[in-house]
Amino acid sequence: MIKNVNEELLAKSFDANLSHVELDELQHTKNDIQAKKLLAQHGKLRQLLLRKEQDSFGPFFAERVVNQIKRLSKEIDYQIYFFFKKYQLAAVGLVIALIVLNIFLSDTITVKSVLGFENQPAGSDSDLIENLDLFNELTN
Amino acid sequence: METDDELVAKTKSGDLGAFKDLVKRYEGKVAGVTRSMLGSTADAEDVGQEVFIKFYESLKKYRGEASIGTYLTRIAINLSLNEIKKRKRRWSVFSLEDEGSAIPAEENKMDLKELLLFELDRLEPDFRAVVTLRLIEGYSTEETSQILKVPLGTVLSRLARAQVKLRKGLSEHLNE
Structure with a gap:
């Protein structure tokens, strides 16, 4: 009987392409009774482990998964909704603050000054008058 | 019978019924992996559900590089390993014997x-x-x-x- 049969090598022989050195080592143990016994045990173990039937989580598993997905997507929608609701008040407050600031900064209280529009430059009206003159010139 | 690619395409366009068919098709494979990793426990089914939910969420990124079975198996193994780590932390917090x-x-x-x-x-x-x-x-x-x-x-x-x-x-x- 060979002492200290390399059991890992025996186990490896089921799955791996062994090197020449490993193959030589295995060859020497080929007729060893202990090695044969170990090999048989490993073979039996592998046979026992191999799945023979399809497993299952039981009935309505797929339905549970789909329901969970629907529930999670609703939760995300709620989160988005509550996010906007939470900051809605802050957004309204900010708008009011900006309006108040515009009122303080402007000389007059008009719709444009409250909304923060700058006064129209003087040139823009005269441009309009010039355009009207051009129209008259072309038509006369 | 529709192919996996057809079911994936339908799911991507919002058809949850197609996704349910995918779940039924691969439930056995995922159950086998999670049960082997975690034992026949409620955890195995919880992780199994999580596998499919993660798969659904990652469908936009799924380009078909691996087969769906392989993709799901990979998710199942990763989530099972995470669950095992969580169990070990729970065991150490409550000072119970090491699992196994x-x-x-x-x-x-x-x-x-x-x-x-x-x-x-x-x-x-x-x-x-x-x-x-x-x-x-x-x-x-x-x-x-x-x-x-x-x-x-x-x-x-x-x-x-x-x-x-x-x-x-x-x-x-x-x-x-």
């Missing part, structure tokens, strides 16, 4: 397959993963390497060592 160190009180009443699953549960998670994929689910060593994203040599080494551990755990019973 207790010998069943009625060992002589368990059949060989049950004993084997008990021994499997005692393996380190990384070893358990290679045994699950290669020896239980029947993936090749190359596929196992791709799913776990570890080198082939590592898979072969872990497989051999895991097998030896399992064999030693069952040595008295394997001769029957």
